[in-house]
Amino acid sequence: MSRDYELPREYLQNGEVMDFDFEQNEKDFVVDEIPHVKYTSNKGNFLILHVKKVEMTTWDMIAVFAKTLDVPAEKIGYAGLKDKHATTTQYISVEVKFEKALKKFRHKHIKIIATHKHKHAIRMGDLAGNRFHINLYGVDNIEAGRIDKLSLKAAKSGLPNYFGYQRFGRDGDSIEQAKAMIDGELHVEDAKLKKFLISIYQSVFFNEWLRERVLLSREKNAGKYMLLSGDIYQTEDGKIFTPKQIPNKDFADAKVMPTGLLCGRNVYRARDEAREIEEKYDDLFLYEKGLRRAAIIFPKDIESKYNKDFSVYSIAFTLPKGAYATVFLENIGNRNLKAKKIKVKSKK
Numbered sequence: 001m002s003r004d005y006e007l008p009r010e011y012l013q014n015g016e017v018m019d020f021d022f023e024q025n026e027k028d029f030v031v032d033e034i035p036h037v038k039y040t041s042n043k044g045n046f047l048i049l050h051v052k053k054v055e056m057t058t059w060d061m062i063a064v065f066a067k068t069l070d071v072p073a074e075k076i077g078y079a080g081l082k083d084k085h086a087t088t089t090q091y092i093s094v095e096v097k098f099e100k101a102l103k104k105f106r107h108k109h110i111k112i113i114a115t116h117k118h119k120h121a122i123r124m125g126d127l128a129g130n131r132f133h134i135n136l137y138g139v140d141n142i143e144a145g146r147i148d149k150l151s152l153k154a155a156k157s158g159l160p161n162y163f164g165y166q167r168f169g170r171d172g173d174s175i176e177q178a179k180a181m182i183d184g185e186l187h188v189e190d191a192k193l194k195k196f197l198i199s200i201y202q203s204v205f206f207n208e209w210l211r212e213r214v215l216l217s218r219e220k221n222a223g224k225y226m227l228l229s230g231d232i233y234q235t236e237d238g239k240i241f242t243p244k245q246i247p248n249k250d251f252a253d254a255k256v257m258p259t260g261l262l263c264g265r266n267v268y269r270a271r272d273e274a275r276e277i278e279e280k281y282d283d284l285f286l287y288e289k290g291l292r293r294a295a296i297i298f299p300k301d302i303e304s305k306y307n308k309d310f311s312v313y314s315i316a317f318t319l320p321k322g323a324y325a326t327v328f329l330e331n332i333g334n335r336n337l338k339a340k341k342i343k344v345k346s347k348k
Contacts (some may be wrong), residue, residue, distance in 0.1 A: 008209065009162045011331045012223045013153070013300045017171065018146065018333040020313070021137035026054045028135040029324070031082055033090040034128045034318070044119035046077075047096045050089065052111045054299050057084040061110055062092070068105060069098050077122035080130075080321060083134035089113065093122040131301075131318045132325040139313040144306040147313055150332045151302050156297035157224060158254070159331040160214050163203040164324030165338055174200050184285075198288045202262040209281035210295055216277075225296050227251060230272030231258045232292055240268055240292055257294040264290030298322050 020029075039048045053061045058081045059073075060104045063347065066073040068263055077093035094102075105112060168175050178200040180186035188194045217226040227246045233256045234240055240259070261269060263283045267290030270278045298316045306313050319325065326337050 007211055008336055009327070009330060010158070010211050010218075011160060011334060012157070012217060012225060013150065013221070013331075013334065014218055015146075015150075015334055017335045018143055020143065020147075020333060022134070022329060022337065024083060026085075026087045029083065029086040030133040031086055031088040031327075032131040032133075033079065033088070035079070035091055036128045038114040039091070039118055041119070042117045045096050046093045046118050046121050047099050047102070048116045049094065049102070050113040050115070052087065052089045052090060052113055053082070054087050054109050055085060056109045058082050058090065060084075064107060064110060065092070069094060069101060070182045078113050078228050079122050079125060079127040088303055091122055091127075093118070093120075103341045115135065125321065127321050129318055129320045129323075130325075131316065132328075133314070133316045134325065134329070136313040136315065136329075137311065139306070139311050141308065144308075144313050146212045147315070147332055148300050148304060151299070151304065151315065151317070154328065154331055155299050155302055157296070158298045158341050159328065160225075161294050161297045161323055162207050162210055162327045162330075163338055164330075165327040165336070166324065166326065167203050169202060175204060178204070190248060195288070198286070199262075201283075201286075202264065202288070204289075205281040205283070206260050206262055206293060209278060211261075212277055212280075213295065225251075225258070227258055228273040228277075230270045230274035232268050232270050232274075233257060234259050234292060234294055242268070244269065251296075254298045257296055259292035260293040264288045267291060269328065289300055293322070294320070299328060 025329050039050075051061070058078060062076050062078060065076055071094075075094070079091060082088035082090055099115070102112065102115070107267070174197065176187075177186060178197040181188050181194070181197050182201050188197065213226070217224060220226060227248065229246060230242070231246070232240060232242055232245065233251075235256055247256050251258065261267065261278050261282060263281070264286045265288070269275065269282070297320055299319055301316070301318045303316045304314065317325075317328065319328065330337055
């Protein structure tokens, strides 16, 4: 990367900053994974475990099950990674032969909620989205009303689908490593670490690209995401296509999403006006497989409750897979959150 990195994430509305307190912990940050299928058949060679974990990474949880069952961690399937500093539920899969052994499973940070048999193991990405329940503190009456309004606006018009601060590690240390590796200044032998650092590299470029598109939208489209000729779109079922005409109505109805580039090989690239911006954040020589990622997402099923006596605003919402709840909060508060110091001083 020859430019500055980890630039501030900008949002479509450019209103006042809200100084609510937010802290990721087991009480105030709850995540429930939504599977892509219903595990109800109860037939098959795999056991689907619906598990709850507290203050623990998904990888740490997988390691506990791997040790308990005496199997390699790679034999345990999971759909996505969940935050450590939270209470989260998700689904994992193991071979059905471990059903009896798991009846005796006990762990202070992990609970098996339910089990089902299924024909297939769970693979990465086998989820529809995530449901979040979050508490915000230090919210006054006026701010509660603004949060209501901005949440509904995000549900109607969408919000930028940035990679959140969790993607990049504390103080950008993962970005530093990724930059050094891509520039040839750091040799990494571990294949998993190398793949992870490349994903960081791709994510930084994506965020920078999205930031420019957001600023363009604020300047020239009254804060609504501005579609350009040559944009690549994604349908609800994941199909990638380039339309002959800009699909304004389908985008307004959330039937198609404009996408941004995760640079690499064998990936569709934008054309025309859209490509003029995209090519600034591309790396044609990157050997990792490239992808397209939705530029805008639409939160769904927003519910909220305000406790005036304690100035606590509780909000629940559903996001598609790969989207960050903290980006939703940043969009509402019009400020960036950080990994090292998540909690912000309340107003006095």
